[in-house]
Amino acid sequence: LGRLRLGVADMTILDALSQAFASGKASRTVLEQAYNRSSDLGLLSKRLAAGGIKEIESFKITVGIPVRPMLAxxxxxxxxxxxxxxxxxxxxxxxxxxxxxxxxxxxxxxxxxxxxxxxxxxxxxxxxxxxxxxxxxxxxxxxxxxxxxxxxxxxxxxxxxxxxxxxxxxxxxxxxxxxxxxxxxxxxxxxxxxxxxxxxxxxxxxxxxxxxxxxxxxxxxxxxxxxxxxxxxxxxxxxxxxxxxxxxxxxxxxxxxxxxxxxxxxxxxxxxxxxxxxxxxxxxxxxxxxxx
The missing domain is CATH 3.30.470.30 (DNA ligase/mRNA capping enzyme)
Structure with missing residues (x-):
């Protein structure tokens, strides 16, 4: 999705995706874990819409695709x-x-x-x-x-x-x-x-x-x-x-x-x-x- 300039945080988008394509709050953690591994909301959204939450559960770290860093x-x-x-x-x-x-x-x-x-x-x-x-x-x-x-x-x-x-x-x-x-x-x-x-x-x-x-x-x-x-x-x-x-x-x-x-x-x-x-x-x- 690139850099969002609409004032909509990425966590808000994950909430919306969990409601639209999954089972709501029950799937929210799975979506966030997949996002952390891929750092790509566009890819996450596309695969969720096409294959549902089962597709997202298979998300793994891929060499060459950055992982969202741990903060302090x-x-x-x-x-x-x-x-x-x-x-x-x-x-x-x-x-x-x-x-x-x-x-x-x-x-x-x-x-x-x-x-x-x-x-x-x-x-x-x-x-x-x-x-x-x-x-x-x-x-x-x-x-x-x-x-x-x-x-x-x-x-x-x-x-x-x-x-x-x-x-x-x-x-x-x-x-x-x-x-x-x-x-x-x-x-x-x-x-x-x-x-x-x-x-x-x-x-x-x-x-x-x-x-x-x-x-x-x-x-x-x-x-x-x-x-x-x-x-x-x-x-x-x-x-x-x-x-x-x-x-x-x-x-x-x-x-x-x-x-x-x-x-x-x-x-x-x-x-x-x-x-x-x-x-x-x-x-x-x-x-x-x-x-x-």
Whole structure:
């Protein structure tokens, strides 16, 4: 359907589709799950109208078609975060870079931004890193592309990698001037297995087995925390290492990967940013879901 400009939200369209072509509220969850896997309301509507809800139940992740990304809520207090996570959570570095959803297949690599824009041609160096570190299977994973100092390996600010967005000319020169590293942080699909319905610890474990870390390619740094003190200490380490904060993820059995817009469901992925110089605090509370 492209970009809607009628003020009608996609969730409203799903509600309408469930009423028109399915069994109403009973089928709403199935429709949303299919939409999350395909990010294409037009395709969803066409197949629903032609084959009914049974056709939609067969929707699977397809390599090359972007999956709607999981979002995060920002919270400022370590104790509050751990309470939401039932006392134990996985804390990961939140790198100051560009979030990329990478789709790998024997035919090639396609990469999408957080807004599901195809940015494949803008980052041939990231394609090369992924080919070297992941092989030739069918894989969908997410990671952060971060600018790095070629001499020291230090992480650099996001503003540098943003200069590479939209470039069509002199790519080789830009790659040399603004080199990047890729840190994988989640696995959605691998060689026939859909990991989005599996708890986060299983996704992370599968990702660790899949990614062969090498120069400028690796996993996001992670630590399992059980106290506010541990979380605060790891937060300070992340900032010292050039990151913008931490991503805090549930390790519970229901910590599946899903795109959510209800902030009450955001407890599985909470984004804790480094303090701004203006506020001097550890972060700020912002309503509603936030991007990673």
């Amino acid at each position: 809520e920002r919270l400022p207090d370590a104790k509050e975060i751990l309470e939401k996570m039932d006392g134990t959570a996985a804390a990961e570095y939140k790198y100051d870079g560009l979030r990329i959803q990478a789709h790998l297949s024997p035919e090639g690599i396609t990469m999408f931004s957080r807004r599901l824009e195809n940015i494949t041609e803008q980052f041939p160096d990231v394609q090369k890193l992924l080919k070297q570190g992941l092989g030739t299977g069918e894989i969908v994973l997410e990671g952060e592309t971060v600018p790095v100092d070629s001499a020291t390996g230090d992480l650099l600010p996001f503003q540098l990698v943003s200069q590479r967005r939209g470039r069509k000319y002199e790519l080789e020169k830009t790659i040399e001037e603004i080199p990047v590293a890729f840190f994988a942080f989640d696995l959605l699909f691998a060689n026939g297995t859909d990991y989005t319905g599996q708890p986060y610890p299983k996704r992370r474990g599968a990702l660790e087995k899949l990614v062969r870390s090498q120069y400028r390619l690796g996993l996001s740094r992670q630590m399992v925390v059980k106290s506010a003190e541990q979380l605060d200490d790891f937060m300070q380490q992340a900032i010292a290492d050039g990151c913008e904060g931490l991503m805090i993820k549930s390790v519970g059995p229901d910590s599946i990967y899903k795109h959510v817009q209800d902030s009450l469901q955001m407890r599985f992925w909470i984004h804790r940013r480094r303090p701004s110089k203006a506020s001097g605090g550890i972060g700020q509370v912002q309503g509603g879901p936030q991007a990673r």
